[in-house]
Amino acid sequence: MTLRVGMVAGEPSGDLLAARVMRGIARHDAGSRCEGIGGPAMRLQGFDTWHSMDALTVFGYVDALKRLPSLLSTYSDVKKRWLAQKPDVFVGIDAPDFNLRLELQLKQAGIPTVHFVGPSIWAWRYERIHKIRQAVSHMLVLFPFEEEIYQKEGVPVTYVGHPLAELIPMQPDRAAARRYLGVEPGARVLALLPGSRSSEIKLLAPRFLRAVQLLSSQDPQLQVLVPMVNAGRRREFEALLRQHPIANCRIIDQAEAGSRPAPDGPACAGRAEGGDTGSDAYFAARPAAWNVMQAADAVLVASGTATLEAALFKRPMVISYVLTPMMKRLMEWKSGQSRPYVPWVGLPNVLARDFVVPELLQDDATPEALAEATWKALTDTPYAQQVVQRFVAIHESLRRDTPGLAARAIMEQARHGTA
Incomplete structure (x- = not known):
């Protein structure tokens, strides 16, 4: 059966991360289909773009307030579509203000949710861990010290490494x-x-x-x-x-x-x-x-x-x-x-x-x-x-096999659901 993955990436770094994850998923399931909000790197991997990631890109609080009506409209549209036709798994890449809210709604509807790139709760607003625990079936984190934080808080987690560590040579010339x-x-x-x-x-x-x-x-x-x-x-x-x-x-x-x-x-x-x-x-x-x-x-x-x-x-x-x-x-x-x-x-x-x-x-x-x-x-x-x-x-x-580790965790969630 073809794997159907909902995805939301809200900025260029998330677009690049998601594109690498899509390649990892395709290695395991060549017929997989990814859809939602993304950018050009994701489109190159065959992403079905419902909305451009530009719809979520805001700079600062003032810009966020100006863009609030369009943000709410985009949120309402993707939520309605995924609740009507449930994907096998949803993956939110970064953009925590948008994605955690969406993940909570989708998880409550029985859709397994994966959040890739942990919010910096280790530096600011640690209380967000309670929302994460409610909204996220599985966390994928970039830094090794984050894994211990989520394990301690009872949130399923996989440390996948940082993709930049694969892309940048160990001995730059x-x-x-x-x-x-x-x-x-x-x-x-x-x-x-x-x-x-x-x-x-x-x-x-x-x-x-x-x-x-x-x-x-x-x-x-x-x-x-x-x-x-x-x-x-x-x-x-x-x-x-x-x-x-x-x-x-x-x-x-x-x-x-x-x-x-x-x-x-x-x-x-x-x-x-x-x-x-x-x-x-x-x-x-x-x-x-x-x-x-x-x-x-x-x-x-x-x-x-x-x-x-x-x-x-x-x-x-x-x-x-x-x-x-x-x-x-x-x-x-x-x-x-x-x-x-x-x-x-x-x-x-x-x-x-x-x-x-x-x-x-x-x-x-x-x-x-x-x-x-x-x-x-x-x-x-x-x-x-x-x-x-x-x-x-x-x-x-x-340095880790970030696309492979992320893809395996996502596919595992798709197989076993939110339980």
Whole structure:
């Protein structure tokens, strides 16, 4: 019998995760059918898209309020369709606010539910575990320490590893990335990643750029590579770059061809994944940020998934983040907390349970402090080697057959139901 799987992925990272899971399921059941809300990577795997994942992509509380009517309409439609024609199993990928609510309704109707990517209850709003226990038949988690949390709380769980640990090589070839990007082999290179959201660019980029101005006074030859996720973020960053100009800065943009800077200003180049790990096709298929991190000596980065990527590329880094007072109050109101349960914010530090790399947050994120910490990451070789050793251990702990493990758990739930 053909396996029918309901799926909801609400953002690009979830789309990529779901596509890999679909490939894992197809290896066991070539006739399987997946349907629901997804993105382009899922469609390439034959996903039946009822709604684009763009319907769920929101940035911040204000955007969520503006989009509430369309979010409710999308939620009502998929719930009605799955209750009318029940899938063998439902898989919600991340997007916990949307998916946990939907999973509860589907599970109560007798549909087994799998949630892939555990909400960060280890840092914020641990009380969500009660909702998870009610709504989820089986959890699939990315990090090893999460497995113990769910086991302790009586929630069936499988640690499947992090797919990034499979995609990023254990020993990234810095020289190959530099050849691709047209960077001199012996140059000192800083990757600058001020975030993928407009609010992050606005709040972090000026601090980052002023920090780089200080670094450039110490090393006028310092090369700075800045990957941008889209044209909108690039325009916002370039406006700030004009206010805080720095020498030897290149913007690396996924959408544009060419790998060398234009003579009259910042260039854009970016490329991502293919066959030979030294070939142009390999780099052209990957996210621009990956090529930049692989080419860099160190990374100055906004807190988020990019910090984990930088750790897997074995690059010393400085992590930073800034919220406006209003954003901070909203976050505290929603979570009921003034700070996370754990002392770390960056994923590499969370995974290591230690301050392996510095975190400069809020008022501590001054240009002077950022420059000092980044200079150490760029120039202190013994320190950098220690950081690399810690990141190798993290990488090894996260490497699993993620698609295979996830697919087996999902198919097991489809066979045995919600009991």
